[in-house]
Amino acid sequence: MTQNPVITGLILDQSQLSLNELAHACRVPPQWIIERITEGLLLNDPPPDLSTLRFNSHALIRARRMLNIERDFDANPELAALVVDLIEQLEQFRRKLNIAGINL
Amino acid sequence: MEFKDYYQILGVSKSATTDDIRKAYRKLARKYHPDVSKEADAEKRMKEVNEANEVLSDPEKRAAYDQIGQGYRSGQEFQPPPNWNGGFEFSGNGFSERDMQNHSDFFANLFGRARRSRAESYQVRGEDRHAEIVIDLLDSYRGAKKTITLRVPAADRGQMVMNEKTITIQVPKGVKAGQHIRLGGQGSAGAGGGPAGDLYLEVRFKPDPRFRIEERDVYETVPVTPWEAALGGSIEVPTPSGQVQVKIPANSQSGRKLRLKGRGIPGEPAGDLYLLLEIALPPADTEQARRIYANMAKELPFNPRLNMGI
Numbered sequence: 457m458t459q460n461p462v463i464t465g466l467i468l469d470q471s472q473l474s475l476n477e478l479a480h481a482c483r484v485p486p487q488w489i490i491e492r493i494t495e496g497l498l499l500n501d502p503p504p505d506l507s508t509l510r511f512n513s514h515a516l517i518r519a520r521r522m523l524n525i526e527r528d529f530d531a532n533p534e535l536a537a538l539v540v541d542l543i544e545q546l547e548q549f550r551r552k553l554n555i556a557g558i559n560l
Numbered sequence: 561m562e563f564k565d566y567y568q569i570l571g572v573s574k575s576a577t578t579d580d581i582r583k584a585y586r587k588l589a590r591k592y593h594p595d596v597s598k599e600a601d602a603e604k605r606m607k608e609v610n611e612a613n614e615v616l617s618d619p620e621k622r623a624a625y626d627q628i629g630q631g632y633r634s635g636q637e638f639q640p641p642p643n644w645n646g647g648f649e650f651s652g653n654g655f656s657e658r659d660m661q662n663h664s665d666f667f668a669n670l671f672g673r674a675r676r677s678r679a680e681s682y683q684v685r686g687e688d689r690h691a692e693i694v695i696d697l698l699d700s701y702r703g704a705k706k707t708i709t710l711r712v713p714a715a716d717r718g719q720m721v722m723n724e725k726t727i728t729i730q731v732p733k734g735v736k737a738g739q740h741i742r743l744g745g746q747g748s749a750g751a752g753g754g755p756a757g758d759l760y761l762e763v764r765f766k767p768d769p770r771f772r773i774e775e776r777d778v779y780e781t782v783p784v785t786p787w788e789a790a791l792g793g794s795i796e797v798p799t800p801s802g803q804v805q806v807k808i809p810a811n812s813q814s815g816r817k818l819r820l821k822g823r824g825i826p827g828e829p830a831g832d833l834y835l836l837l838e839i840a841l842p843p844a845d846t847e848q849a850r851r852i853y854a855n856m857a858k859e860l861p862f863n864p865r866l867n868m869g870i
Contacts, residue, residue: 460728462705465741465761467732481688481760513739516760520690521595528589543595555772555779 472510482519489519497522497537518544564666565634566612566625574626578617585613607662614667621671628670640670668713668722683754689747693761695731697771697778700825701800703733708761713748729761734826736776737765771800776831778824783840784808799823799833806835814839 479486490506492498498519503509511519518540525536553559567574570584592599592606599605615621628640691710699706705728712725729743740760747757765773772779782797792810796803801823809816816837824831844850863870 460707460726462728462730463743463746464730465732465743467735468740468742468760471742480685480757481690483687513762516740517738517762528593529586546596551774555774557772557781 468513468516472512473516475506475509475511478511478516478519481516482523484519484523488523492519492522492533492537495533497533561638561665561669563629563632563634563636563638564608564612564664565629565632566615568634569608569612570616572616576616581613581616585609585617589613608664611663611667615671625670638666662711663713663722665722668720671720682752684751685754686748686750686757688757688760690760690762692764693729693731693741694764694766695735696766697768697773697800697825699731700733700735700765704731705729706731710759731763734830735763736825736827737763737773739763773825776825776827776829777834778831779834779836781838782806782835783838784812786839786841789813789837789839797835801833808837812837 473481475486475489479489482489489498493502493506493509496502499509499515521540521543522533522536525531525539526533529536531539567576570576570581570588572580572584576584588609589606591597592602592609594603594606597606615625632638689710691708693706693708695704695706698704707726707728709724709726711722713720714723715721727743727746729741732741735741740762743759743761745756746759749756770780778800780797780799782795784795788795788808789812790810792808792812794805794807797806799820804820804823806818806820808818814837818835818837820833820835822830823833842849844853
C-alpha cells in the first residue's frame with residue numbers, strides 16, 4: 457500500500473488573503489467584498505486604501521456567513537451583517553459559559 | 561444509488577409553485593441553520609435542504625428531475641438511463657456555487673457533468689473548497705498528522721460522480737479554533753491547464769471535558785484536598801504540555817485561578833493556562849472520617865454564611 461504524501465498547509469492568519477483571494481474563496485466578484493467593506497459590514501476598521509487590504513480567518517468566516525444569509529433568505533447586506541453580528545455574539549457567550557463550566 | 565425525493569425533503573407537493581418552494585426552503589433553512597440550530601443532525605439536513613432547493617427552484621433542473629423521477633419513491637434504488645438529460649441545458653458544470661462536495665451521489669449523477677471541451681480553450685483556476693477539521697487540543701500543542709476524507713466530484717465518461725479522496729495533512733503547531741489551514745492546490749481542478757483551487761480547512765477542537773479554550777488561553781479545573789487548599793503546598797498537575805509541579809498558595813478557596821504564563825496554545829505570543837482550583841471533600845463514609853469531621857466542627861469554629869448575615 458502506498459503511503460499518502462503529507463501535505464503541509466499554512467495557517468491563514470500567518471499569511472493573509474488578498475482581496476481577490478478572499479473573493480475567490482467565497483465565489484463572489486471582488487466588488488461584492490468591496491461594497492461590504494465600504495458599507496462597514498465586513499470589517500470593523502477598514503483602511504482608507506482598499507488595495508492594501510489583507511483578510512484573516514475571521515473575515516473569511518464572516519464573509520461566507522453573510523453570503524449564505526443573503527442568498528438563503530434574500531436578505532439585504534445590512535440585515536445579513538446584523539444576523540452575523542448576533543451569531544458571533546452568541547458564539548462568544550457560549551465560549552464564556554463553557555469556561556464557567558456551563559454548556560448550552 | 562438511492563432516489564431522493566426532493567419534494568418530500570422540502571415538505572411541498574409536486575404541484576408547488578416557485579413561491580411555495582421558496583417559502584418552504586426559507587423555513588427549513590432557518591430551522592437547520594448550522595450556526596444556530598439545536599437539531600442533532602442539522603448540518604446533514606441543511607445539505608439535503610440546500611440540494612432539494614437547488615433542483616426545485618431551477619426550472620430546468622426541476623423539469624428534468626420531474627421527468628426522470630416519475631414513479632420513484634424516496635430511498636428506492638435508482639439508476640438514470642444513459643444520456644437521459646440530452647434535452648436539457650444546465651449552466652456551468654451542473655453544480656451551484658455552493659461547495660460541490662456537499663452534494664449527494666444522486667445529485668452528482670443527475671446534474672453534474674464534466675466540463676465541456678469549449679471550456680478547455682481558456683485557462684480557469686479551479687474553485688476553492690471548504691471543509692472542517694476537528695482536532696484534539698494536544699494536536700495544537702504539538703502539531704500532528706491528520707488524515708481526512710473529502711468527497712470530490714470527478715468526471716467519469718462525461719458524467720460527474722462523487723469520489724472519496726483521502727489526504728494526510730500536517731496540522732501546524734499553534735493552530736487555534738476558527739483559524740483556517742490553507743492547502744494550496746487541493747481545491748477543485750482547473751480547466752484548460754489552469755491551476756487547481758485551494759482547500760480551506762476550518763479548525764475546530766474536539767470537546768474535551770478536561771479543558772476549556774478561549775482563543776489561545778486554556779482553562780483546566782484541578783481538584784485539591786481541603787488541606788492542600790488550606791495549608792498550601794506543591795501538587796502534580798497534568799496539563800496539555802505535560803505534567804507540571806504547581807504551588808498552591810495557602811488559604812486558597814474553590815474557584816481560585818492560578819495562571820501559568822505561556823502554557824496555553826503555542827504561538828507568538830503563546831496563550832496562558834489557567835488552573836481553577838476545586839476543593840474536593842473526602843466522603844464521610846467511615847467512622848474515622850466522621851470522627852475527624854466532628855472534631856473539625858468542634859475545634860475549628862467557622863461560619864461560611866457570615867456574609868449572609870447569619
